[in-house]
Amino acid sequence: MPLWDHGLESTFSKVLAGHPAYEVTGGEVLYRGENLFDMEPEVRSRAGIFLAFQYPLEIPGVSNVDFLRVAYNSKRKHEGLEELDAFDFDDLVQQKLEVVKMKPEFLSRSVNEGFSGGEKKRNEILQMAMLEPKLAILDETDSGLDIDALRIVAGGVNELSQPDNATLLITHYQRLLDYIVPDFVHVMEGGRILTTGG
Amino acid sequence: MTTTTVKSLVNQPYKYGFVTDIESEAIPAGLSEDVVRLISAKKEEPEFMLEFRLKAYRQWLKMTEPNWAEVGYPAIDYQNIVYYSAPKKKEKLGSLDEVDPTLLETFEKLGISLSEQKRLSNVAVDAIFDSVSVATTFKDKLAEQGVIFCSISEALQKHPDLVQKYLGSVVPAGDNFFAALNAAVFSDGSFVYIPKNTKCPMELSTYFRINNGDSGQFERTLIVAEEGSSVSYLEGCTAPMFDTNQLHAAVVELVALDNADIKYSTVQNWYAGDENGKGGIYNFVTKRGLCQGVNSKISWTQVETGSAITWKYPSCVLVGDRSVGEFYSVALTNHRQQADTGTKMIHIGKNTRSTIISKGISAGRSENSYRGLVKMGPKAAGARNYSQCDSMLIGDNAGANTFPYIQVQNHTAKVEHEASTSKIGEDQLFYFSQRGISSEDAISMMISGFCKDVFNQLPMEFAVEADRLLSLKLEGSVG
Numbered sequence: 247m248p249l250w251d252h253g254l255e256s257t258f259s260k261v262l263a264g265h266p267a268y269e270v271t272g273g274e275v276l277y278r279g280e281n282l283f284d285m286e287p288e289v290r291s292r293a294g295i296f297l298a299f300q301y302p303l304e305i306p307g308v309s310n311v312d313f314l315r316v317a318y319n320s321k322r323k324h325e326g327l328e329e330l331d332a333f334d335f336d337d338l339v340q341q342k343l344e345v346v347k348m349k350p351e352f353l354s355r356s357v358n359e360g361f362s363g364g365e366k367k368r369n370e371i372l373q374m375a376m377l378e379p380k381l382a383i384l385d386e387t388d389s390g391l392d393i394d395a396l397r398i399v400a401g402g403v404n405e406l407s408q409p410d411n412a413t414l415l416i417t418h419y420q421r422l423l424d425y426i427v428p429d430f431v432h433v434m435e436g437g438r439i440l441t442t443g444g
Numbered sequence: 445m446t447t448t449t450v451k452s453l454v455n456q457p458y459k460y461g462f463v464t465d466i467e468s469e470a471i472p473a474g475l476s477e478d479v480v481r482l483i484s485a486k487k488e489e490p491e492f493m494l495e496f497r498l499k500a501y502r503q504w505l506k507m508t509e510p511n512w513a514e515v516g517y518p519a520i521d522y523q524n525i526v527y528y529s530a531p532k533k534k535e536k537l538g539s540l541d542e543v544d545p546t547l548l549e550t551f552e553k554l555g556i557s558l559s560e561q562k563r564l565s566n567v568a569v570d571a572i573f574d575s576v577s578v579a580t581t582f583k584d585k586l587a588e589q590g591v592i593f594c595s596i597s598e599a600l601q602k603h604p605d606l607v608q609k610y611l612g613s614v615v616p617a618g619d620n621f622f623a624a625l626n627a628a629v630f631s632d633g634s635f636v637y638i639p640k641n642t643k644c645p646m647e648l649s650t651y652f653r654i655n656n657g658d659s660g661q662f663e664r665t666l667i668v669a670e671e672g673s674s675v676s677y678l679e680g681c682t683a684p685m686f687d688t689n690q691l692h693a694a695v696v697e698l699v700a701l702d703n704a705d706i707k708y709s710t711v712q713n714w715y716a717g718d719e720n721g722k723g724g725i726y727n728f729v730t731k732r733g734l735c736q737g738v739n740s741k742i743s744w745t746q747v748e749t750g751s752a753i754t755w756k757y758p759s760c761v762l763v764g765d766r767s768v769g770e771f772y773s774v775a776l777t778n779h780r781q782q783a784d785t786g787t788k789m790i791h792i793g794k795n796t797r798s799t800i801i802s803k804g805i806s807a808g809r810s811e812n813s814y815r816g817l818v819k820m821g822p823k824a825a826g827a828r829n830y831s832q833c834d835s836m837l838i839g840d841n842a843g844a845n846t847f848p849y850i851q852v853q854n855h856t857a858k859v860e861h862e863a864s865t866s867k868i869g870e871d872q873l874f875y876f877s878q879r880g881i882s883s884e885d886a887i888s889m890m891i892s893g894f895c896k897d898v899f900n901q902l903p904m905e906f907a908v909e910a911d912r913l914l915s916l917k918l919e920g921s922v923g
Contacts (some may be wrong), residue, residue: 263878266870291880303875306866307893316889317879324880356893373879 254437255416256300259383263297264290277381291317292324294380294411298370298387305357310369313357314339318376342375345402364395371402378406383414388422400425464550464573464655470529473658475522477501480628483528487597487631490604496617500627503618510621513784514813514845515753517689517726525691526659527629530573547573551651568593570634570650572663577632582646591675592637593648596664599635606637610668614697614734614761622693622755623730626662630695633663638673638704647903649678654714654725660691667697669704671737676707676903689717689752694729702737702764707745709902710758711910714750719808721780724752731758735767738793743770745901747910748785757815759788762796762827769798772898776914777810777842786816786847791824791857800831801897805914806842813845820857827857836894837867838887866894888914 261268262275264287275282282290305313318338319329330338343350346368358366367387374382384403388396403426407413415428433441471482480501484494509520551571568582570593577595586593592603599607617627634650654661669675692714698706708731717724727750733742744758754777760769771787789798798818806812818829835844846863868890876886891914892899899907 265874287877288880288882291878297878303872308889316881320880
């Protein structure tokens with residue numbers, strides 16, 4: 247469900263994910279029966295909310311694979327499952343690399359450090375593929391992508407879409423919609439949804 | 445929310461802050477020629493030692509405290525410091541059974557077991573409490589290989605010739621204000637001697653503990669590695685929490701002869717003072733190694749996490765041709781801590797090489813400066829240096845500085861310097877937490893990554909310890 251506006255959708259998605267720079271002064275957001283605002287950001291993530299960043303951050307010194315493993319295992323822990331050991335984890339991650347057509351070398355590089363714009367966005371989708379969120383919010387994931395990267399990212403999103411999860415796509419461009427066909431379209435302006443269509 | 449997380453992360457209580465209740469014997473506060481003589485007399489030192497001390501003391505009187513470092517503190521009243529404090533003991537110690545159980549317990553509590561059964565099997569320990577060494581483990585086993593590892597007081601009794609030959613040969617009595625003070629009043633420290641072509645069979649380690657609230661600690665360590673020998677040495681330090689500041693002015697001298705190799709590692713965790721900067725140790729230390737022989741190597745690795753103020757520049761003087769100096773450092777400051785630390789690499793011989801990897805992490809309202817000198821002398825043909833100084837800022841109120849000094853007097857020498865500054869801020873932490881990773885884990889992952897090049901240099905047992913220590917120190921520091 248794409249959403250059009252200028253800036254406010256980013257704010258909206260950050261508020262949903264619990265960015266500390268935003269203070270929620272009122273209201274509530276019900277997510278699977280619970281108020282999101284009562285949850286810490288990491289708990290929201292473990293409960294299945296995923297935000298693909300418009301500008302993914304570079305984390306020097308932390309390898310992509312370590313980052314993915316700690317993230318993945320904290321979700322498993324939250325669900326009461328055993329943490330995956332290094333071998334099983336590796337099998338899983340290799341499989342997910344396929345989704346975004348990334349080479350295994352990416353795993354040993356520092357998170358997003360020195361990545362091109364397209365690689366960063368693919369890395370976001372890789373993280374999403376690992377964490378299998380219930381609600382994924384993709385904040386302008388298409389911006390700054392060349393056509394090949396756009397196809398890979400869109401392909402990843404389509405592949406991960408299941409009947410029991412939802413994806414909220416924020417975009418300003420038509421071209422992403424050539425690859426991803428939304429179920430609903432909401433038009434947002436001035437902080438309100440003006441129109442909803444199918 | 446984040447501010448509190450960062451705070452609670454950085455504000456881990458200091459767990460070594462307890463005081464041991466033990467009767468001690470101290471010379472009243474104050475410094476004079478008589479005090480210097482008294483210290484020497486108490487330790488029944490040979491004549492040359494008294495001469496060395498007096499010469500240093502007279503020089504010290506004429507010197508002024510250095511003020512070029514990026515640190516600030518109220519004037520120190522040197523007449524208000526206790527220069528000698530020793531736990532009272534009955535008789536001379538022959539074996540550990542005679543060590544006061546309170547002392548053994550103290551070290552046990554610090555995680556340093558001196559008792560036969562629980563020792564680390566591959567590490568020999570010299571334990572220093574306030575001004576004196578209370579025990580050295582594995583002395584006999586080391587002696588079988590000709591390795592001497594004992595307190596410097598004992599070395600002065602048993603091996604006076606060796607001590608006389610090398611003491612002050614790297615850091616002369618009047619080298620600088622704090623080194624001169626140390627030379628005048630030092631009361632103990634460790635002595636290591638590795639004979640020719642001997643690889644020291646285990647890690648050697650000294651553990652320093654300041655207990656007395658009014659006393660300074662002035663220890664002196666001397667390590668001599670003969671031709672073709674090698675040794676790895678580690679020091680650790682802690683102190684109780686007091687509202688007042690204690691002065692720690694140590695001197696470490698290393699001598700490496702032809703083809704010898706000395707690796708010196710420090711994990712410094714002196715009490716750093718509270719959040720408002722009250723209390724903590726002033727760590728004003730002179731450490732220097734002399735690569736006297738050809739092809740010799742001295743490597744300093746330091747992890748500095750404690751002290752209210754750190755003033756410390758472990759250095760290498762590369763005299764022997766093809767000798768190698770290394771400096772790997774992680775300095776972490778938090779709250780109101782101040783650190784001005786770095787190294788000096790003095791290239792004198794031909795084809796000498798040095799590497800400097802410095803990682804500064806500043807959190808809270810702390811100040812963290814790297815200060816380093818690379819000097820290529822006129823005869824240092826083909827000498828090379830590589831320096832890398834990285835700073836990491838945590839939060840918005842900490843400061844980081846880099847002061848590299850480079851002097852090149854030989855046109856065939858090559859010096860490289862790289863520097864970077866990065867920041868752990870709210871946005872990075874949010875990125876981690878959006879992927880389900882707690883702030884604690886996020887900080888510890890980022891810090892480990894940042895410090896990896898240095899931790900890799902530490903002996904295995906201590907690398908893990910250092911990693912954990914840094915995470916603890918930073919708990920709650922990002923906001």
